[in-house]
Amino acid sequence: MFNNKSKSETTEAAVPSGSASLIGGGTTLKGDITSSGDLRIDGTLIGNIICSSKVIIGANGVVEGDISGQQADIMGKVTGTIKVKELLMLKSNCLVNGNLHSAKLQIEPAAQFNGQCHMIQEQPASQSSKPGQVSTPKTDFSKSPALAI
Numbered sequence: 001m002f003n004n005k006s007k008s009e010t011t012e013a014a015v016p017s018g019s020a021s022l023i024g025g026g027t028t029l030k031g032d033i034t035s036s037g038d039l040r041i042d043g044t045l046i047g048n049i050i051c052s053s054k055v056i057i058g059a060n061g062v063v064e065g066d067i068s069g070q071q072a073d074i075m076g077k078v079t080g081t082i083k084v085k086e087l088l089m090l091k092s093n094c095l096v097n098g099n100l101h102s103a104k105l106q107i108e109p110a111a112q113f114n115g116q117c118h119m120i121q122e123q124p125a126s127q128s129s130k131p132g133q134v135s136t137p138k139t140d141f142s143k144s145p146a147l148a149i
Contacts, residue, residue: 025060032065039069041076048080055084059093066098074111085120 020038023029027043034050041049042058049055051069061076068083075091080098082088088102092110099115107113 023061025058057094 020040021033021035022039023041023043023045025042028046029043030046032048032050033039033045036052038054038056039049039051040056040058041061041063043060044062044064046064048065049063049067049069051067053069054071054073055067055069056073057063057067057076057078059075063076063078064080066080066083067078070084071086071088072082072084073089073091074082074094074096077095078098081101082096082098083101085103087104087106088100090096090105090107090111090113092108095112097114100113100117101120102118103120105117105119
């Protein structure tokens with residue numbers, strides 16, 4: 001009545017792509033979450049998280065399931081595998097029971113972690129090698145003054 005936009009246009013404008021989502025304290029959610037924007041959990045999630053951005057588990061947040069994302073900050077409790085492509089930060093007073101897969105890992109002294117840690121690195125496309133083949137840098141020691149005999 002007051003504007004010419006249809007409901008679908010209004011909904012799309014109100015929720016921009018890549019926006020942050022929040023599961024607030026006191027909320028319990030059962031099921032998997034898939035998000036293209038940042039995600040913060042301050043309540044309880046019983047399910048998996050698949051996020052193409054940053055995942056934050058707040059100090060009162062609880063996740064019973066696997067977490068997959070670009071980056072993650074864990075301040076609460078997680079029971080499950082955490083797979084992060086970039087930086088995973090385990091903050092003070094967090095409790096993680098599960099395996100970690102990350103390119104970079106930062107653990108504060110008061111954080112608790114029970115599981116295995118796997119450091120993953122993406123290889124640049126310019127370095128092509130056959131599976132099982134290890135490349136070692138070649139160094140010419142004959143020109144080094146310390147090794148000249």
